[in-house]
Amino acid sequence: MPRPRSIVLAAALLAACHRGAAPRDAGRDAPCHCRPDAAMAPGAPLPDTSLFLLDAPWTDQAGRAFQLASLRGAPTVVLMFYGTCQSVCPVLIGDLLHIEAALSPAARTRVRFALITFDPATDTPERLRALAAERRLDPARWSLLRGSDDDVRAVATVLGVQFSRVDPTTITHSNTITVLDPQGVVVQQLEGLRQPVDGVARRLEALAR
Numbered sequence: 001m002p003r004p005r006s007i008v009l010a011a012a013l014l015a016a017c018h019r020g021a022a023p024r025d026a027g028r029d030a031p032c033h034c035r036p037d038a039a040m041a042p043g044a045p046l047p048d049t050s051l052f053l054l055d056a057p058w059t060d061q062a063g064r065a066f067q068l069a070s071l072r073g074a075p076t077v078v079l080m081f082y083g084t085c086q087s088v089c090p091v092l093i094g095d096l097l098h099i100e101a102a103l104s105p106a107a108r109t110r111v112r113f114a115l116i117t118f119d120p121a122t123d124t125p126e127r128l129r130a131l132a133a134e135r136r137l138d139p140a141r142w143s144l145l146r147g148s149d150d151d152v153r154a155v156a157t158v159l160g161v162q163f164s165r166v167d168p169t170t171i172t173h174s175n176t177i178t179v180l181d182p183q184g185v186v187v188q189q190l191e192g193l194r195q196p197v198d199g200v201a202r203r204l205e206a207l208a209r
């Protein structure tokens with residue numbers, strides 16, 4: 001059986017990034033060596049390591065069609081999570097809220113937050129909308145996204161996020177917060193819970209200028 005196009009594209013993206021350095025190596029405050037010197041003009045082709053090259057159809061918490069490429073031009077914080085997680089996902093969403101709170105008002109209006117569920121079968125738009133309301137996630141900045149299992153796996157591959165379903169209600173997963181530059185290239189990753197957010201906030205401020 002041929003592999004889905006999204007998986008093939010994710011593998012190509014990963015290979016392109018490894019020609020420079022893996023997204024993981026962009027972690028902490030280190031500069032991302034995989035960021036190419038492509039022109040940053042809005043109409044220019046996306047860098048070949050851009051997550052936005054995954055042109056899969058997503059659905060947001062309002063039930064609207066959503067493309068990752070619609071985030072182009074905005075520094076974006078990406079978290080893979082699932083809504084029924086009882087342990088770490090609520091903490092990670094709290095960490096993203098801390099990042100948002102650490103931004104200047106000017107940067108806050110530009111930065112976007114994209115939460116992609118590992119569990120699209122359970123996390124319907126209604127459930128995602130309820131979660132967004134419960135956590136007071138501003139819909140102008142926060143998109144909670146569900147897609148096909150293949151497309152979720154493709155994003156996880158590009159971000160270096162591991163996940164695995166251990167029983168019908170539990171998914172084990174990496175605790176990774178990723179910062180994308182306005183072209184969709186990984187420039188920073190935080191691993192673990194309750195990490196200091198100052199470095200990420202500074203990076204987002206710089207990207208939002």
Ligand SMILES: [Cu+2]
Binds near residue numbers: 082086087173
């Ligand atoms: Cu979780």
